[in-house]
Amino acid sequence: xxxxxxxxxxxxxxxxxxxxKLLLPYWESKHSLQGADNVTQFERAKSGEITPEMKFVxxxxxxxxxxxxxxxxxxRMVIPANTVHLxxxxxxxxxxxxxxxxxxxxxxxxAVTSDEQTELEKLHMAVHHGADTVMDLSTxxxxxxxxxxxxxxxxxxxxxxxxxxxxEELGGDIDDMRPQHFLDMCEKQAKxxxxxxxxxxxxxxxxxxxxxxxxxxxxxxxxxLIARWMMTxxxxxxxxxxxxxxxxxxxxxxVTWSLGDGLRxxxxxxxxxxxxxxxxxxxxxxxxxxxxxxxxxxxxxPGHVPMDQIDMNIKRQMEECDEAPFxxxxxxxxxxxxxxxxxxxxxxxxxxxxxxxxxxCYVTPKxxxxxxxxxxxxxxxxxxxxxAHAADLARHRKNARVRDDALSRARFNFDWNEQFRLSLDPxxxxxxxxxxxxxxxxxxxxxxxxxxxxYCSMKITQDIRDMAAAEATNGTESEPVAIQLP
Amino acid sequence: xxxxxxxxxxxxxxxxxxxxKLLLPYWESKHSLQGADNVTQFERAKSGEITPEMKFVxxxxxxxxxxxxxxxxxxRMVIPANTVHLxxxxxxxxxxxxxxxxxxxxxxxxAVTSDEQTELEKLHMAVHHGADTVMDLSTxxxxxxxxxxxxxxxxxxxxxxxxxxxxEELGGDIDDMRPQHFLDMCEKQAKxxxxxxxxxxxxxxxxxxxxxxxxxxxxxxxxxLIARWMMTxxxxxxxxxxxxxxxxxxxxxxVTWSLGDGLRxxxxxxxxxxxxxxxxxxxxxxxxxxxxxxxxxxxxxPGHVPMDQIDMNIKRQMEECDEAPFxxxxxxxxxxxxxxxxxxxxxxxxxxxxxxxxxxCYVTPKxxxxxxxxxxxxxxxxxxxxxAHAADLARHRKNARVRDDALSRARFNFDWNEQFRLSLDPxxxxxxxxxxxxxxxxxxxxxxxxxxxxYCSMKITQDIRDMAAAEATNGTESEPVAIQLP
Numbered sequence: 001x002x003x004x005x006x007x008x009x010x011x012x013x014x015x016x017x018x019x020x021k022l023l024l025p026y027w028e029s030k031h032s033l034q035g036a037d038n039v040t041q042f043e044r045a046k047s048g049e050i051t052p053e054m055k056f057v058x059x060x061x062x063x064x065x066x067x068x069x070x071x072x073x074x075x076r077m078v079i080p081a082n083t084v085h086l087x088x089x090x091x092x093x094x095x096x097x098x099x100x101x102x103x104x105x106x107x108x109x110x111a112v113t114s115d116e117q118t119e120l121e122k123l124h125m126a127v128h129h130g131a132d133t134v135m136d137l138s139t140x141x142x143x144x145x146x147x148x149x150x151x152x153x154x155x156x157x158x159x160x161x162x163x164x165x166x167x168e169e170l171g172g173d174i175d176d177m178r179p180q181h182f183l184d185m186c187e188k189q190a191k192x193x194x195x196x197x198x199x200x201x202x203x204x205x206x207x208x209x210x211x212x213x214x215x216x217x218x219x220x221x222x223x224x225l226i227a228r229w230m231m232t233x234x235x236x237x238x239x240x241x242x243x244x245x246x247x248x249x250x251x252x253x254x255v256t257w258s259l260g261d262g263l264r265x266x267x268x269x270x271x272x273x274x275x276x277x278x279x280x281x282x283x284x285x286x287x288x289x290x291x292x293x294x295x296x297x298x299x300x301x302p303g304h305v306p307m308d309q310i311d312m313n314i315k316r317q318m319e320e321c322d323e324a325p326f327x328x329x330x331x332x333x334x335x336x337x338x339x340x341x342x343x344x345x346x347x348x349x350x351x352x353x354x355x356x357x358x359x360x361c362y363v364t365p366k367x368x369x370x371x372x373x374x375x376x377x378x379x380x381x382x383x384x385x386x387x388a389h390a391a392d393l394a395r396h397r398k399n400a401r402v403r404d405d406a407l408s409r410a411r412f413n414f415d416w417n418e419q420f421r422l423s424l425d426p427x428x429x430x431x432x433x434x435x436x437x438x439x440x441x442x443x444x445x446x447x448x449x450x451x452x453x454x455y456c457s458m459k460i461t462q463d464i465r466d467m468a469a470a471e472a473t474n475g476t477e478s479e480p481v482a483i484q485l486p
Numbered sequence: 487x488x489x490x491x492x493x494x495x496x497x498x499x500x501x502x503x504x505x506x507k508l509l510l511p512y513w514e515s516k517h518s519l520q521g522a523d524n525v526t527q528f529e530r531a532k533s534g535e536i537t538p539e540m541k542f543v544x545x546x547x548x549x550x551x552x553x554x555x556x557x558x559x560x561x562r563m564v565i566p567a568n569t570v571h572l573x574x575x576x577x578x579x580x581x582x583x584x585x586x587x588x589x590x591x592x593x594x595x596x597a598v599t600s601d602e603q604t605e606l607e608k609l610h611m612a613v614h615h616g617a618d619t620v621m622d623l624s625t626x627x628x629x630x631x632x633x634x635x636x637x638x639x640x641x642x643x644x645x646x647x648x649x650x651x652x653x654e655e656l657g658g659d660i661d662d663m664r665p666q667h668f669l670d671m672c673e674k675q676a677k678x679x680x681x682x683x684x685x686x687x688x689x690x691x692x693x694x695x696x697x698x699x700x701x702x703x704x705x706x707x708x709x710x711l712i713a714r715w716m717m718t719x720x721x722x723x724x725x726x727x728x729x730x731x732x733x734x735x736x737x738x739x740x741v742t743w744s745l746g747d748g749l750r751x752x753x754x755x756x757x758x759x760x761x762x763x764x765x766x767x768x769x770x771x772x773x774x775x776x777x778x779x780x781x782x783x784x785x786x787x788p789g790h791v792p793m794d795q796i797d798m799n800i801k802r803q804m805e806e807c808d809e810a811p812f813x814x815x816x817x818x819x820x821x822x823x824x825x826x827x828x829x830x831x832x833x834x835x836x837x838x839x840x841x842x843x844x845x846x847c848y849v850t851p852k853x854x855x856x857x858x859x860x861x862x863x864x865x866x867x868x869x870x871x872x873x874a875h876a877a878d879l880a881r882h883r884k885n886a887r888v889r890d891d892a893l894s895r896a897r898f899n900f901d902w903n904e905q906f907r908l909s910l911d912p913x914x915x916x917x918x919x920x921x922x923x924x925x926x927x928x929x930x931x932x933x934x935x936x937x938x939x940x941y942c943s944m945k946i947t948q949d950i951r952d953m954a955a956a957e958a959t960n961g962t963e964s965e966p967v968a969i970q971l972p
Contacts, residue, residue: 110937110938110941111938111939111940111941139937139938139940139941140938164941167940167941172940208950211947212951212954215891215894215895215898216894216897216898216944216947217898217943217944217947217948217950217951218943218946218947218950219943219944219947220943221937221941221942221943223943224943224944224946224947224950225941225946227946227947227950228946228949228950231950231953231954232953266894266898266943266944267890267891267894267897267898268879268887268890268891268894269887269890269891269894270894306876306879306880307836307837307840307876307877307879307880308840308879308880308881308882333836333872333876333879333880334872334875334876334879334890335889335890335891335893335894335897336872336875336889336890336893336908336909336910337868337871337872337909337910337911338893338905338906338909338915338918339909339910339911339914339915339917339918340868340869340872340910340911340914342829343828343829343832343868343869343872344872344876346829346832346833347832347833347836347872347873347876350793350819350833351793351837354793354794365918366918368897368905369915369918369919370918370919370921370922370923371922373921382823382826382829383826383829385823386819386820386822386823386826386829386830386833387833389820389822390792390793390819390820390830390833391793393754393792393793393794393819393820394792394793394794394819395794396794401754401755403822404753404754404755404820404821404822405701405753405754405755405821407821407822407824408701408702408752408753408754408755408756408821409701411702411753411821411854412701412702412703412752412753419824419854420824422822423822423823423824423825424822424823424825424826425823425825425826428825428826429824429825429855431825432824432825432851432852432855432856433855433856435856435859436856436857437856451596451625451707452596452597452625452626453597454597454625454653454658455596455597455625455650455653455707455711456707457703457704457705457706457707457709457710457752458702458703458705458710458752460704460710460711460713460714461697461702461703461704461705461710461713462703463714464694464703464704464710464713464714464717465698465703467717467718468698468717
């Protein structure tokens, strides 16, 4: 663990950016950081600066640069961009209610299964299908190597839960943890270039008794580890007591806080209970403390929540946490569908996004059952692209409907190839179509195997419009049906 | 087509019921119908009778019999039970806001693909996974044979869209249709035992011009056929002008009306437009006319609707149609995910059910791309079981949470086999679990491959509870953490 003085020094930015396709030279940040008092996007936004990363984000979101700056300064938007990762392939992105709804995909190995190559394949799968950030939740072997490979390869922000690797390096017994272990691990990962970190600082000793009546207890892995440590040592959560020290590390690399919800509900029965909201209240306090220390902050949320409680949960987080971006896991709207929790949770995620959650953490079909493989990652990402886009439509985000309209036009025009191209998953759409009508000639056919030629409503509609158009041209009396052509 | 007198005579009930597991002898209806003035569940409910079918439904729903009767009499609940199908394997069920949310699965062949055996396999798949009703939408060969096999085999109500078979028998040109063709087909299918029929009586000549600006025009197959007929003949919709005649046929067999929405939107852009609501207004008129003729009625709804318009759509249908049960297709909340429309539409369906839609018509992954096969049927049914159950949870339906809680308890207790058993799809849940940990010993293991043994939050929670319990037993001072045991 370095001294405070050392910690405040900038990381060396050794390499020029390798990514050629950037819209803006956001790596100017390398220069603008030299000798500056303000390091983080938050500090710089507050000082009135529109950073290259903000400009880049403004282009991606098609929003005014000044709006991005003011939202970041207000704490209502974050741009998770570790200054180390910025020297590599990172393409800055924004998470906040003014931006499009984002999704995160979790990858990472476990003690039971997976390796570096498999994790890189999952990263590729996630980013290819549209994940906006990726969390590396590895808890198995070779964590450092795997994470470095992921960060080096990733154009999207990478998040972690540092307590996992710390526990691995401790040898597996959480009771052995001292606060310095945790601080050191955060600094190590920050130096690697991790863009945001989940830390369970809001779970306090006095909350534990609130979980005893729960059906599923504490379901956050990090939360349960901290709870156990507090029980054993009879001391307050060290991630709470050392919060300012953690802020110093985070600020130095502009690591964004992702304040973990260690007491999120793990079942419908436990949703919105006293334990969950007691912790949320502390997360609000920590949000303000992190802002005071110059850090960017987002706040994590549940979990398992029935549909009728989701909007209330989002609104309550906004109130408690001064509208810091809300990063929700799902939520799952029922417990009865293991094997299909990408669907149970996509329903909740769509509602959460509509209510104002800024980022949706995906759930794969393997949730509760096993470690997701690359195909599960794909299924989770697609389900969440749907949820996020449905939320953007419902929130009337600028231009959100453009792609829907273009795809629907292609559909009506029987331009199958264009319909596939505009799909979230062109390969699957084409594959399903081709199962019954594989020949190329059917790519412009005025029907599919669902209805066949005689029952295709869109073909009939076109016939009707043609009839109407012919009549209009021929000057036929149009009684009794008045047709207005487009 | 028979004379009105012939049409009013009861169908012969030749066979005793074959289904042995009935809770109640609902086939008493055979006797109670002899010489009665009241045939339909609606008429009998209005006369104050609690029919055997209502008693059966009351048991299934765990609701008072009198509530079922009054809801049926009010027109707010239907029990689709053709008197012919009642002599076979039909187990009566209820569709209405007072009951649990129901789901329908569409099966049926098309001109391009499928046969009887395949359709029976789909029926089995749908019912096995929990479809509450099944629609046979066959438009290909051997429709009569396929439908009879489906009705004979099905314990759930069977719905149809009679215009499909009528068009087949006409030779494929809708312009050849005379009203009598349609009436004859409805009577033929009613005699077969079809429990409810979709008829597009609400789409009128004066609505056609309202669709001309749409991106996707008319996407209902039946609606587009009627529209074409009206354009060709310059006459009003014969299914509208002959509505009372249709009611006579429906009443005779207690076929339930499913008033079709021929102008439902086929894209997000077309949602909630003037055409849709103009037709809905007519559907309200027809609802009241069908009730006057003694028929049971439900009303069909969209389609493609962004999330923020769904509740409004449901409320508006309730107002226009005097709260007749609303039977919605999806709705899909975005157009951009062909190949995954079971998910895009499950999101909309969950919201619709929460708002009060009584039955959700599933959409399979093949929607817009091809005819669903048995596996697609399964994927669609599971997605909709999730949506319907999520809606029941959100609506606080009686006992809705029992299964969630039981599954979550099994999960917390690491009773993997019980968790699988309580799942919507036990085979898939087990298969996913066993992909990484197939050995029997792991069926009681206190972790899975997702987190591995060290990071299982539920195991750690149990350890914490054990620690707290041990302390309580030993009389250790419990400062500073107060633990209340359950």
